[in-house]
Each structure stands twice: as structure tokens, then as C-alpha cells.
Amino acid sequence: MLLLDRACFRQLKRVAGVVIELDEHRVELTAYCYRMLGSGFEAEDAVQETLVRAWRHRERFDAGRSGLRSWLYAIATNVCFDMLRSPQRRARAMDLVPAARPGSALGQPLPEHTWVQPVPDSRILPPQGDPAELAVLRESVRLAFVAALQHLPPRQRAVLILRDVLRWRADEVAALLKSSTASANSALQRARATLGRVDLDATGGFDPLDERQRDLLDRYVAAFERHDIETLVAVLHEDATMSMPPFTWWLSGRDDISAVLRVPGQPCEHDRLLPTMANGCPAFGQYRDGTGFALVVLELRGERIANTTTFLDAPRLFPLFGLPMSFPEPARTT
Secondary structure, X not given: OHHHHHHHHHHHHHHHHHHHHHHOXXXXXXXXXXXXXXXXXXXXXXXXXXXXXXXXXXXXXXXXOOOHHHHHHHHHHHHHHHHOOOOOOOEOHHHOOOOOOOOOOOOOOOOHHHEOOOOEHHHHOOOOOOHHHHHHHHHOOOHHHHHHHOOOOHHHHHHHHHHHHOOOOHHHHHHHHOOOHHHHHHHHHXXXXXXXXXXXXXXXXXXXXXXXXXXXXXXXXXXXXXXXXXXXXXXXXXXXXXXXXXOOOEEEOHHHHHHHHOOOOOHHHHOEEEEEEEOOEEEEEEEEOOEEEEEEEEEEEOOEEEEEEEEOOHHHHHHHXXXXXXXXXXXXXX
């Protein structure tokens, strides 16, 4: 009986080791699938399916032919291709309609699958690493860049992400896609040409260690919670944009945003903000009457705000970001 117990223990230990080894790749796979799919929810589903397939077919893994990481990326790519068979392309509001004018109606909301969705930094970015590499990774998950990727056919999308973001060699990408190196290079050239025609916005990366940007965010939060319109307008770039998925309504330019913010009786007058991070950018849970209302993602350019995207789906997004649905009250002191 003791020998059987030891055998079972060794087997369980081996199984646990394989599961842990597979799970070590979860963050980078989630980031890859997010860039491919444009949705944090779908990316997590894709990675879960990838790990399940890898476990089920673990006996097929040939360490002599490819590393575990490459094998997992190949599985993840096929999972994403399966999920991208629908012709629907996720987008931002500015990719769909012209900018609205102050005073225009929001219109009808569009389904969730219409939109590029936000994703928590903790699910897609390593907690530490080379600052230059982390800056590249943050740029590659910005909402504008992920929306631009959706213009590419799935195969070109995968090639561009693997080559230009993850820095794979052409022969490695060709092996993953089971194609020739020439074919992979051709797909990359076409993908780059397409992205060259897409407006990616001129926003820069966000460095959490930049004191000027910390001060900007502090001023933004204080002004937002005081409903200080003068300061809220002052921290915007002249060509800033504001959008509110699931509505196609969006504004372009500080003047138009200012006009909307100054309309009397704004419902956000007493709202509160709770910080988080999304898509390599500062973000906030927005609370109205103490209850989760929206997720606000800010894209910065220097010391000003270039884009504000307010996702009006708190019940679905807050659990993904680990945000409470009720604004936390300060601890009482005795």
C-alpha cells in the first residue's frame, strides 16, 4: 500500500509540475490573445482553451522540435483563428462614426462584441522586467493599437504581433504557422502597410514612475471629484478625445469636451474614482452614489490627457479588474 501511495504521489507531483509549468506562460499568452481578439474576456477564454488543449495533448509535445513556449503559442494562435471566424471587427467609436457635436444625443448602444474592450495590466504585463521592454509591451496593448490590429486579417495580425511586438525571428513565425519564411515575410509587409494607413493617435507611453504624470493624475482625480471643470479642461490636450462605449457618440477637441462638461446638472457631479491600470495606461473605477458605474481609461501624452474612454459596463468589467462594486469607505479610527 505504501508503494502505491508513493507511486500516486510521484504521479501527482509530476502532474502538478506540468500544470505549473503551463500556467507560468499565462500572462504572456493572455497578452498575445488580447492583441489578437481585442477583448480581455475572450483572451482569457482563449488562454484557458489553450492550456486545456496543451494538457490533453501533452504527449504530442516534442521538446526536441520546439520549446514549450513556442508550442503553446502555436496552440493559442489556432484557438484565436477559430474564434476570429466571425466577420465582426472590434473597434473604437472613432473608427465607426465622425465625432459628435456638443448637445447631440448618445444614440443607441451597440453590442459588446462591437468594441475593443479594456484589460487589466495584471493579466497581460509582467510585474517587473527591463523598463525599455515593458514600455514596448505597454504601447502594444493600448486601445488604439489593439483597435488598429483589428483591421488586419487574422494571419497577418498574428505575424505582425509575433515579429514586431514579441520579436520572433521570421523562421520561428513560419514554423508556428507551418508556412515558408517568404510567406511569413510577405504577410508582415502587408500588415505593416495596412497599419501605416491607420490612425494610431500620437499618445505616448505611460510611465508610472514619472512624477509629472503622477501629479497630472492627482490633479485629474481631485478635479473630477470636486467637479472642477476648469482644471478638468486644463489637463486636456487641445486635440483630446472622449468616448463612452457602448455608444458611438464621441467628442474631438478640448473645446467640444469643455462645452459638454459645462452643461448644468451633470450626473457625474458627485462621482468618486478608484485607481487601477488598464491597457498599459492609468484607469479608474468610477462610482456614482457609491456604486460602480464605469471604467475610465486615460491615455496620456506628456503632461496632458489625450484620450478618455469611459466603458459603461461596470457589473461586467469591475470583477475582471478586481474592483469592488461599492466604493470602499475609509476605515474608522477609534
